[in-house]
Amino acid sequence: MDYAADLSFLFTNPTKVVYGVGSSADVGLELGALGGKKALVVTDAFLSKTEIVGKIVASLGTTCVGIFSEVPPDSGVHAVNAGAELGRSLGADSIVSIGGGSVIDTAKGIAILLTEGGSLLDYQGFQLLTRRQTLHICIPTTAGTGSEVTYFAVIKDHDKKRKLIFGDHHIIPDVAILDPSLTVGLPAVLTAATGLDAFSHGLEALTSAQREPMSDALGLHAIRIIRRNLPIAVKNGADLKARGQMLIAATLAGAAFSNAQVGLLHAIAHTVGARHAVHHGTANAIAMPHVVRFNNDVVADRHRLVAEAMGVDVRGMSDEAAGLRAADAMSQFVAEVGLPRSFREAGVPQSDLAACAEAAMSDGAIVYNAKPVMSPREVLGVLTAAWSG
Amino acid sequence: MGIPFFSEEWISAYKTAINGNPAYKTAAADWTYGVVALICKALPPALPTDVGIWLDLDRGVCHEAKLVTVAEAAKAPFCITGEHARWKQVLKKELEPIKGMMQGKLKLKGDLPTIVRAVAAAQELVNSAATLDTKFLDE
Numbered sequence: 001m002d003y004a005a006d007l008s009f010l011f012t013n014p015t016k017v018v019y020g021v022g023s024s025a026d027v028g029l030e031l032g033a034l035g036g037k038k039a040l041v042v043t044d045a046f047l048s049k050t051e052i053v054g055k056i057v058a059s060l061g062t063t064c065v066g067i068f069s070e071v072p073p074d075s076g077v078h079a080v081n082a083g084a085e086l087g088r089s090l091g092a093d094s095i096v097s098i099g100g101g102s103v104i105d106t107a108k109g110i111a112i113l114l115t116e117g118g119s120l121l122d123y124q125g126f127q128l129l130t131r132r133q134t135l136h137i138c139i140p141t142t143a144g145t146g147s148e149v150t151y152f153a154v155i156k157d158h159d160k161k162r163k164l165i166f167g168d169h170h171i172i173p174d175v176a177i178l179d180p181s182l183t184v185g186l187p188a189v190l191t192a193a194t195g196l197d198a199f200s201h202g203l204e205a206l207t208s209a210q211r212e213p214m215s216d217a218l219g220l221h222a223i224r225i226i227r228r229n230l231p232i233a234v235k236n237g238a239d240l241k242a243r244g245q246m247l248i249a250a251t252l253a254g255a256a257f258s259n260a261q262v263g264l265l266h267a268i269a270h271t272v273g274a275r276h277a278v279h280h281g282t283a284n285a286i287a288m289p290h291v292v293r294f295n296n297d298v299v300a301d302r303h304r305l306v307a308e309a310m311g312v313d314v315r316g317m318s319d320e321a322a323g324l325r326a327a328d329a330m331s332q333f334v335a336e337v338g339l340p341r342s343f344r345e346a347g348v349p350q351s352d353l354a355a356c357a358e359a360a361m362s363d364g365a366i367v368y369n370a371k372p373v374m375s376p377r378e379v380l381g382v383l384t385a386a387w388s389g
Numbered sequence: 390m391g392i393p394f395f396s397e398e399w400i401s402a403y404k405t406a407i408n409g410n411p412a413y414k415t416a417a418a419d420w421t422y423g424v425v426a427l428i429c430k431a432l433p434p435a436l437p438t439d440v441g442i443w444l445d446l447d448r449g450v451c452h453e454a455k456l457v458t459v460a461e462a463a464k465a466p467f468c469i470t471g472e473h474a475r476w477k478q479v480l481k482k483e484l485e486p487i488k489g490m491m492q493g494k495l496k497l498k499g500d501l502p503t504i505v506r507a508v509a510a511a512q513e514l515v516n517s518a519a520t521l522d523t524k525f526l527d528e
Contacts, residue, residue: 125501126491
């Protein structure tokens with residue numbers, strides 16, 4: 001696979017990654033190495049009552065000045081503002097986030113407000129910040145969003161029923177601690193949904209209009225790992241090896257899409273998620289094969305790579321045929337891990353598809369789709385296919 | 390000899406170019422979201438301080454284009470900031486503005502989804518500027 005002679009790209013991945021079973025016990029050492037002295041722990045109400053958070057807080061010792069545990073499952077602007085208020089009152093100089101993507105993204109928002117002041121809505125824009133934000137160590141308890149290494153924070157504006165996307169290189173976390181033992185308690189359905197979220201990051205990084213070689217390598221390797229290990233982790237959540245592979249894959253895919261970006265698939269998932277509370281990973285899983293079919297006439301060669309990474313035998317096939325086989329294989333994969341295969345099954349009313357298509361046209365991800373999307377009718381076509389399954 | 394970039398003469402010519410571009414009128418027919426300000430970072434000695442261009446855009450028409458201070462520009466609902474070298478890349482069509490925002494080459498203050506929706510209009514603003522005989526400040 002050669003790249004064009006006039007290829008031009010940016011790639012940045014500044015996060016220090018610490019991996020290993022039990023590695024979360026090193027959080028105090030990592031914070032000390034960064035120079036943090038007063039850490040605000042950010043987590044959710046459920047995790048705050050578990051020994052996961054208890055052990056990490058113990059590792060932090062006196063450097064933990066407080067715990068903000070009011071991050072809801074679909075975090076919003078209000079949670080960021082409340083967390084920042086607590087952090088300010090405690091004089092926090094650093095953040096340790098423990099949880100899934102919602103928690104980590106909330107912590108990114110808090111990191112902005114602790115450095116810059118004000119309210120989160122003051123920072124609507126893109127790449128607006130001009131300096132490093134508050135020190136941030138994140139410890140994911142799910143394997144999917146890749147938020148531990150991305151420059152995005154997706155935070156819901158509940159008043160307007162839409163997801164705000166904050167993107168800035170200054171909010172990429174300083175350290176990501178990947179401890180497989182923290183993910184063993186994740187229920188099978190969430191394991192599947194978050195795992196397919198990571199898969200979708202690898203896929204869209206590979207096909208994005210801003211695709212580049214570094215992200216290709218990360219995305220393809222993530223897809224290989226996920227195809228092999230996600231069914232194992234879903235079937236046996238206590239399998240530490242499979243859990244670890246999934247954490248690694250999610251981080252690889254996160255670094256891939258943080259650089260290459262995502263496309264129509266995520267524009268759809270953001271919109272359907274915001275309007276109908278469909279889990280982001282589930283929404284990606286449902287729409288994925290249909291977006292691949294939509295894009296196949298433009299990036300069939302890329303879809304062939306995905307098919308190969310999934311272990312599909314596409315020898316002797318044209319790229320177009322191999323791309324369609326990739327879409328079929330994704331559909332089977334989604335079913336294999338027990339997720340719904342249609343938006344109808346996920347509870348999305350058919351009557352709202354047109355509004356979803358309209359809203360998806362305003363999602364930043366759509367700019368990077370492999371095939372330019374010029375009309376909501378094109379999105380509606382994909383949504384309708386995904387609704388039927 | 391071109392018109393110096395970010396000069397009052399250039400901005401006046403830019404307004405004329407925008408309003409003379411039928412593709413912009415079509416692409417921006419739905420734009421009712423107000424002023425877009427473009428800020429160019431200082432490039433001494435040619436441009437000693439940061440300056441802004443105030444573009445009052447509505448439904449495919451540029452009603453006003455003027456040179457403003459950064460403080461004035463910051464009052465616009467959409468404010469896009471970049472180094473002179475980045476704006477030069479935009480005008481030479483080497484940098485697509487919305488992708489430039491995503492990559493951090495340009496900074497956007499304002500509602501990203503609204504800007505994303507206006508990608509075709511943004512491209513026509515660039516096309517309008519590209520018709521001008523521009524003398525860049527580093528030339």
